[in-house]
Amino acid sequence: MPILRLALLSLWNRRFTALLTLLSIALSVALLLGVERVRTEARASFASTISGTDLIVGARSGPIQLLLYAVFRIGNPTNNISWQSYQEIAAQPQVAWTVPLSLGDSHRGFRVLGTSLDYFEHYRYARGRALTFARGQPFADLYDAVLGAEVARALGYRLDDAIVIAHGAGDVTFARHADQPFRVAGILARTGTPVDRAVHVSLAAIEAIHIGWEGGAPMPGRTVTPDQARRMDLTPTQITAALVGLKSRIATFAMQRWINAYREEALLAVLPGVALSELWSLVAVAEQALLIVSGFVVLVGLIGMLTALLIGLDERRRELAILRSVGARPWQVLALIIGEALLLTLLGLLTGVVLLYGLLAAGTVLVEGRFGLYLELRVLSAQEWRLLTAVLAAGLLVGFIPAWRAYRMSLADGLSLRV
Amino acid sequence: MPARRLGRHLVAQWTRARAALTATGPAVAVAAAPVGPVVALRDLRFRWRPDEPEVLALDQLQVARGEHLFIAGPSGSGKSTLLGLLAGVNVPQQGSVQVLGQALEGLDGAARDRFRARHIGYIFQMFNLIPYLSILDNVLLPCRFSARRRARARARSGRLVAEAHRLLAHLDLAAPDLLSRPVTALSVGQQQRVAAARALIGAPELLIADEPTSALDSDRRQAFLRLLFDECRASGSALIFVSHDTSLAGLFDRSLALGAVNQAGSATAAGRPAPAA
Numbered sequence: 001m002p003i004l005r006l007a008l009l010s011l012w013n014r015r016f017t018a019l020l021t022l023l024s025i026a027l028s029v030a031l032l033l034g035v036e037r038v039r040t041e042a043r044a045s046f047a048s049t050i051s052g053t054d055l056i057v058g059a060r061s062g063p064i065q066l067l068l069y070a071v072f073r074i075g076n077p078t079n080n081i082s083w084q085s086y087q088e089i090a091a092q093p094q095v096a097w098t099v100p101l102s103l104g105d106s107h108r109g110f111r112v113l114g115t116s117l118d119y120f121e122h123y124r125y126a127r128g129r130a131l132t133f134a135r136g137q138p139f140a141d142l143y144d145a146v147l148g149a150e151v152a153r154a155l156g157y158r159l160d161d162a163i164v165i166a167h168g169a170g171d172v173t174f175a176r177h178a179d180q181p182f183r184v185a186g187i188l189a190r191t192g193t194p195v196d197r198a199v200h201v202s203l204a205a206i207e208a209i210h211i212g213w214e215g216g217a218p219m220p221g222r223t224v225t226p227d228q229a230r231r232m233d234l235t236p237t238q239i240t241a242a243l244v245g246l247k248s249r250i251a252t253f254a255m256q257r258w259i260n261a262y263r264e265e266a267l268l269a270v271l272p273g274v275a276l277s278e279l280w281s282l283v284a285v286a287e288q289a290l291l292i293v294s295g296f297v298v299l300v301g302l303i304g305m306l307t308a309l310l311i312g313l314d315e316r317r318r319e320l321a322i323l324r325s326v327g328a329r330p331w332q333v334l335a336l337i338i339g340e341a342l343l344l345t346l347l348g349l350l351t352g353v354v355l356l357y358g359l360l361a362a363g364t365v366l367v368e369g370r371f372g373l374y375l376e377l378r379v380l381s382a383q384e385w386r387l388l389t390a391v392l393a394a395g396l397l398v399g400f401i402p403a404w405r406a407y408r409m410s411l412a413d414g415l416s417l418r419v
Numbered sequence: 420m421p422a423r424r425l426g427r428h429l430v431a432q433w434t435r436a437r438a439a440l441t442a443t444g445p446a447v448a449v450a451a452a453p454v455g456p457v458v459a460l461r462d463l464r465f466r467w468r469p470d471e472p473e474v475l476a477l478d479q480l481q482v483a484r485g486e487h488l489f490i491a492g493p494s495g496s497g498k499s500t501l502l503g504l505l506a507g508v509n510v511p512q513q514g515s516v517q518v519l520g521q522a523l524e525g526l527d528g529a530a531r532d533r534f535r536a537r538h539i540g541y542i543f544q545m546f547n548l549i550p551y552l553s554i555l556d557n558v559l560l561p562c563r564f565s566a567r568r569r570a571r572a573r574a575r576s577g578r579l580v581a582e583a584h585r586l587l588a589h590l591d592l593a594a595p596d597l598l599s600r601p602v603t604a605l606s607v608g609q610q611q612r613v614a615a616a617r618a619l620i621g622a623p624e625l626l627i628a629d630e631p632t633s634a635l636d637s638d639r640r641q642a643f644l645r646l647l648f649d650e651c652r653a654s655g656s657a658l659i660f661v662s663h664d665t666s667l668a669g670l671f672d673r674s675l676a677l678g679a680v681n682q683a684g685s686a687t688a689a690g691r692p693a694p695a696a
Contacts, residue, residue: 002563002564006552009551009552009556010551012551013550013551014551318546319549319550321543322543322547322548322549322560323549323560324508324532325506325535325541325543326535326536326541326560326561326563326564326617327532327533327535327536327537327561327564327565328532328536328564329528329529329532329533330528330532415499415502415503415506415508415541415543415629
């Protein structure tokens with residue numbers, strides 16, 4: 001089969017144009033695969049934000065809202081749940097463990113989460129991975145704080161640094177709990193979840209710093225010093241939300257019904273997986289749009305190839321007549337042009353994939369640091385293979401246009417040389 | 420009327436494309452008869468389109484084996500049409516084009532292409548070479564499309580490359596530094612000789628040359644012809660050489676004025692643009 005060899009040599013002869021065409025295909029393919037990969041990883045990372053928790057319980061609102069403030073720390077709860085209700089849920093026979101969550105304060109733009117030591121034991125992300133400490137340990141003292149990895153990195157904190165918590169989500173001087181500073185007792189390892197962006201303190205500490213703040217601002221004379229606080233009963237009266245783990249997953253729906261029908265207080269229990277996929281479906285539109293746009297970029301790349309091949313064709317009428325004179329059949333002329341398109345597309349795909357992996361290898365650290373998105377260097381997924389196959393098919397289809405023209409030309413011109 | 424001419428031209432192209440696509444017939448296995456003429460045309464009538472006048476009407480033309488025939492004809496006398504018919508790119512509406520005893524009009528397009536690859540060498544007026552192939556690859560091109568040419572070339576020199584070198588050497592293209600050059604760096608005369616080597620490799624029975632010397636100066640013309648004759652003689656190929664330069668006619672076994680034998684007359688009005696020469 002001399003045709004493939006001819007196509008190769010012909011491409012080599014026009015290597016500058018061919019290289020540009022190849023590059024535009026490669027870049028567009030790398031973009032397409034990159035978008036697909038970020039999309040998949042974002043979805044996976046999103047889905048792995050919380051795992052191992054059977055129910056999230058909060059005041060009655062919407063499932064997405066509850067998920068947003070309880071897990072992603074976005075937005076604010078409309079209401080709290082009472083400590084008593086929380087105790088009652090924790091006392092249910094099916095309940096294995098509970099983790100209280102108390103939100104409302106912040107530290108230099110990062111949310112402060114009041115919780116119990118159970119948080120470090122039971123919180124799971126990414127298919128059951130537990131939290132680990134990069135440095136230090138869980139809070140032991142009332143004024144100990146455990147920082148998420150991103151908080152420590154962004155603010156440059158080390159163990160035993162002193163931090164002051166601000167009241168509310170903003171950070172204004174007059175609303176700081178400056179009289180009760182905290183000590184950094186531990187720093188968590190990076191998780192790629194919102195845990196990285198939280199400052200964890202005990203529930204008792206949240207109570208302590210709010211003594212005298214019942215009106216939303218410190219009442220002169222009613223605030224306490226750390227020493228006074230240590231001697232007080234710091235059992236909370238209410239919390240924001242709770243994570244619930246059950247002894248058996250079979251009990252999930254029964255427990256959910258029980259909580260949703262709880263008479264003393266309007267509560268809401270949601271299944272994290274269900275709420276996550278509901279939330280993701282909101283994001284999915286943008287994510288689909290991104291994929292479609294990169295699909296169009298590939299189309300532009302292929303149209304570039306079409307242009308290059310069509311422009312080359314008129315210069316090559318002579319070549320086609322020579323081939324016909326030595327006995328090449330019209331379909332072989334067609335195959336020559338298709339072969340070139342196929343070679344260009346294939347090489348473009350290959351270069352694009354190499355480019356993608358090169359960029360991933362170089363950019364993973366950056367992306368993980370900046371966006372908490374871990375892009376794993378894994379082999380091409382089935383979906384990515386499908387995309388590559390689709391691009392190849394599109395390349396073939398695009399190559400058919402100049403090939404058909406060449407076929408018609410070689411039939412019409414015969415052995416006459418149009419110069 | 421140029422617009423009308425252009426319209427006719429386009430339609431003619433379309434019709435030819437159609438004709439080449441739809442030309443069917445029994446695909447007869449070609450067995451080159453050892454005797455008989457290489458070319459035998461009978462009652463040939465050709466027009467590009469049914470509603471157009473004939474461009475070619477030849478009652479009879481024979482070319483014997485190994486014969487060197489000169490066909491003289493001014494531009495538009497039907498030369499290119501005749502060569503297209505002889506090479507099996509087009510087929511006549513009436514009459515018969517027999518090459519090596521095989522009626523080309525009885526073969527379908529693919530069979531005619533195969534026949535051409537096997538039995539016919541073709542030299543164009545100019546720009547004969549594929550720019551991205553080396554000199555050697557250009558010469559070996561017919562061997563890539565025909566096993567028979569391949570076998571005959573091997574039979575002659577043992578190896579394909581050796582046969583290509585032998586032909587090139589006979590055509591005064593032996594210098595090793597020359598062979599490593601890209602074909603675009605060759606002079607026109609050298610290019611035409613490479614084209615001759617390509618047409619001759621595998622010793623096809625019929626060599627068709629379409630004004631191959633028109634771009635050469637007159638002394639080079641003669642030298643080129645001598646080399647061509649020598650090689651045709653050595654491989655036993657018949658040569659049909661078309662040119663408007665009648666001063667060359669004396670060098671051939673026989674010459675023919677196409678304008679005189681073509682009864683189609685006003686062939687120039689047929690809508691086919693005149694060749695560039």
